[in-house]
Amino acid sequence: MAFFSVLAAVALEHLRPLRRPLPHYQHYSRLLRYIERRFNAGEYSHGAIAWALAVLPLLAAVWAIFAILDGVSPLLGWAWNVAVLYATLGFKYYSGDAERIARLLRAGDLDGARAVLAGWRGGDTGDFSVEDITRITIEQTLAASHRQMFGVLFWFVLLAPLGPVGAVLFRAASILSRRWATSRGLFGGFTERAFVVLNWLPVRLTALTYAIAGNFEDATYCWRTQAERWPDPQEGVVVAAGAGAMGLKLGQAVTVAGEVVWRPELGTGQEPDADCIDSAVSMIWRGLVIWLAAGLLTVIAGWVA
Numbered sequence: 001m002a003f004f005s006v007l008a009a010v011a012l013e014h015l016r017p018l019r020r021p022l023p024h025y026q027h028y029s030r031l032l033r034y035i036e037r038r039f040n041a042g043e044y045s046h047g048a049i050a051w052a053l054a055v056l057p058l059l060a061a062v063w064a065i066f067a068i069l070d071g072v073s074p075l076l077g078w079a080w081n082v083a084v085l086y087a088t089l090g091f092k093y094y095s096g097d098a099e100r101i102a103r104l105l106r107a108g109d110l111d112g113a114r115a116v117l118a119g120w121r122g123g124d125t126g127d128f129s130v131e132d133i134t135r136i137t138i139e140q141t142l143a144a145s146h147r148q149m150f151g152v153l154f155w156f157v158l159l160a161p162l163g164p165v166g167a168v169l170f171r172a173a174s175i176l177s178r179r180w181a182t183s184r185g186l187f188g189g190f191t192e193r194a195f196v197v198l199n200w201l202p203v204r205l206t207a208l209t210y211a212i213a214g215n216f217e218d219a220t221y222c223w224r225t226q227a228e229r230w231p232d233p234q235e236g237v238v239v240a241a242g243a244g245a246m247g248l249k250l251g252q253a254v255t256v257a258g259e260v261v262w263r264p265e266l267g268t269g270q271e272p273d274a275d276c277i278d279s280a281v282s283m284i285w286r287g288l289v290i291w292l293a294a295g296l297l298t299v300i301a302g303w304v305a
Contacts, residue, residue: 001074001077001160002081002295003298003299005156006085006295008082009082009086010089010288012086013089013091014092017096018086018087018090018093024087025175028175032176032180035053035054036050036180039187041187042186042187044190047187050187051191054172055169055172055173062165062168063163065163066081066163066165084163084164085152085167088167088168089148090148091144091145094120094141094144095144095145097119098137098140098280099277101113101117101133101277102275104116105133105274105277106274110133113133114133117136120140123256124256127255127256127258129255132254132255134273134274135250135254138243138246138250138272138277141281141284142210142238145287146202146203146206146238149288150205150209150288150291151174153291154166154201154202154205155202156170169198173191173195173198174195176191176195177192199234203235203238206241206287207223207238207240207241208241210245210283210284212290213245213284213286214242214244214247216245218245218267221244223241223244226240226264227241229264230251231263236266239251239266242267242280243268246267246269246279246283247269249265249267249269249272251263251265251266
């Protein structure tokens, strides 16, 4: 059932991608703000309690609905899996932004590309050059493919007997790690540590996927030697492997609000151009095909056995 749930959800997300703003994300964000106001006293233990309150009731509700529906009919349980997985995936609307930026750059509309990138990642993009936008767009695309797709699919399949609990667990932990990372004191420490634990294996599987889909030797070399230098080492695993797989140089300094911001160099080879953004999206979809093919072979092997 897990494979066919993934297949249906991925197909649905590809044909009818969710569009921002996402209502379920907005509701969850309001809940997180309320919990943070109530529990953020700057202590690590308070962060752990807040994380539990933000995640565990949600997981219990998702599992309970699955158990009830699956008890009535396995088809209803499958439909719930597909619906929740569809709601937790979200790479398609980010890849759409990346492709739009590539089109704007090819058309020479630098201001338009800056605006789309700012709407995606936030921050000041007013001084970004064409090269800056191209590199950062590819980096954002590679990172989003993991947080919005591969990581979600990994945990969904791993916890498939519990329905879509794994997909919700990963997405909730990912959202919390970003929202509470900069909270005062040690409040955000538990959320970061929890996501590091949950993300350790899937982030490496994503990097391995890029290596298989591109240049294996360069991808694994960049992954081993460069990832730790990235501000977020786990994200660095994905971005470094993707850059190496494509033979591109990412990272490097960018100009923000008139000041040069240093960033470590990732990857090897040529400087990317707008066409490389489309190539990054294509590599990610090839990686997804690899995962689906592996899942199909597993299903067939189960039938044969």
